[in-house]
Amino acid sequence: MTASAPLMSLVWTDHVTGRRGFLVVDRLVRGVASGGLRMRPGCTLDEVAALARGMSMKEALHYDPRSRYVPLGGAKGGIDCDPRDPAAYGLLVRYLRAMRPYIERVWTTGEDLGLTQDLVDRAAAEAGLVSSVQAVYPLLEDEAAARRRLADAFAIEVDGIGLDELAGGCGVAESLLTALDRAGVPYGGTRVAVQGFGTMGGATARFLARAGLTVVAVADVRGTVARPAGLDVEALLAARDAHGTVDRRALRPGDRELPRDAWLSVEAEVLVPAAVSYAIGPAEQERVGARWIVEAANMPVLPEAETALAARGVTVLPDVVVNSGTNAWWWWTLFGDIGAAADEAFGHVRRSMRALVGQVLDRAEADGTTPRAAAHALVADRLPVIAERFGWYR
Incomplete structure (x- = not known):
């Protein structure tokens, strides 16, 4: 899929801190675009534009x-700030207040790197918004029922x-399980x-461990925790803080603490x-001994690194495919393709992702x-079909 200029790019400067925020709308379908809001130090407009392009692809693939x-x-928002900064929440509220006209009519958003959905919802309410996804409400057949269904789903643990x-x-x-099966x-x-x-x-670690795989290393901002025989994933999940950092007091004898980048070469x-974008570049890929890289984060493998990895026989399952389930689950629930029940959600996610990954791997092989x-090729096939049905917004 050849990159083209986005429909809209916006740079915002906070009058209190001088920090910058960004919004990029890559394209619209029926007047609406979808994509999360991230907060991280060093976030740039180019980064947000690439993520917005990726969101257009994720939507088309489903x-x-x-x-x-x-x-x-597809769309994306970004704020250049450390989410742990004491000023971060106020900055988030002011950003959402500034973006309110777009969120009300054009851009549906939610959590992404550095932010939780609870935090986005709280800040959105403070900014005077009905919801961070209210732009999609006019497209729903029964808005009240759809909102109840999504609220019920978010209440499930x-x-x-x-x-x-x-x-x-x-x-x-x-x-990943689909790729392993094949x-x-x-x-x-x-x-x-x-x-x-x-x-x-x-969440990925939990599902893989419960499927019978062995999680041997977990990296957070404090370093890598490793155990060749397998970590106790549930114990580590219970010991996380809101930012995904594991309390080291929960480690078992035999769990080893290693440097942050040690996960690459275990x-x-x-x-x-x-976690972050751009995690595996040309230097980092030389340390990779794994057979598969599964991009749960957005854009973690740089293109030149992926080329080198492919030459070594390492398969990268791309972000636009494998991490698209979150976004799709929101809309399957809101539009009424599935109910709020966990079993129904997991079943639909599993069936849909298996079908999609199968199509991508078939296309790659062919x-x-x-x-x-292959994913880009599928997107190139589908975007004209969507545009013919709903019209072009460029």
Whole structure:
């Protein structure tokens, strides 16, 4: 898929702190675009534009003319600030207040790197918004029923973790399991290292461990925790703070504390970067000994690194496919393709992700390309179909 100029790019400067925020709308479908809001130090307009492009792809990949959920356009927001900064919450409220006209009519958003949905919801209310996804309400057949359904889904917890957190991790895990099944690799004995133990990384680790894989390393901002025989994932999940940092007092004898970047080179068949973008560049890829990299984070593998990895036989399952389950789950629930129940959500996520990953891997094999190139090709096929049905917004 060839990158084109986004429909709209906006740079905002906070009058209190001087920090900057960004909004990029890549494209609209039926007048609306979807994409989360991230907060991290060093966030840039180019980064947000690339993420918005990725959201257009994720939406298109889930297009099914039989579904009530009609894929939206792609957008993304970003704020250049450390979410742990004491001034971060006030900055978030002011950003949302400044973006209110867009959130009310054009841009549906939610949690992303550095932010939780609870925090976004609280700040959105303080900024005078009805909801961070209110722009989609005019597209719903029964808005009141749809909002109740989504609220019910967000109220569900499974073994101490919210369904909204688990849906995305279920999709990432199922993407890997699909690839392993196609390769004839048994789950037992397959070792996994996860970078980032927040919403996506933690949920992915839980689903993989429960499927029988062995999570041998987890990295957070304080370092990497490793155990060759396998970590107690549930104990680590229970010891996380709101930012995904594990309380080291919960470690068992035999759990080793290693440097932050040690997750790259631990003995494992699978790496799951689930934290920051640009985590694996040309230098980092030389340390990778895994067979698969599963992009739970957005844009964690740089293009030149992916080229080198592919030459070494390392398969990268791309972010636009494997981490798209969170976004799709929101819309399947809101539009009424599924109800609020956890079993129904997980079942739909698993079926949909298996079908999508299967299509991507089939296309990659047929074209002799990487899974990312295959995903781009599928998007290139689907975007004109969506545009023919709903019109072009460029």
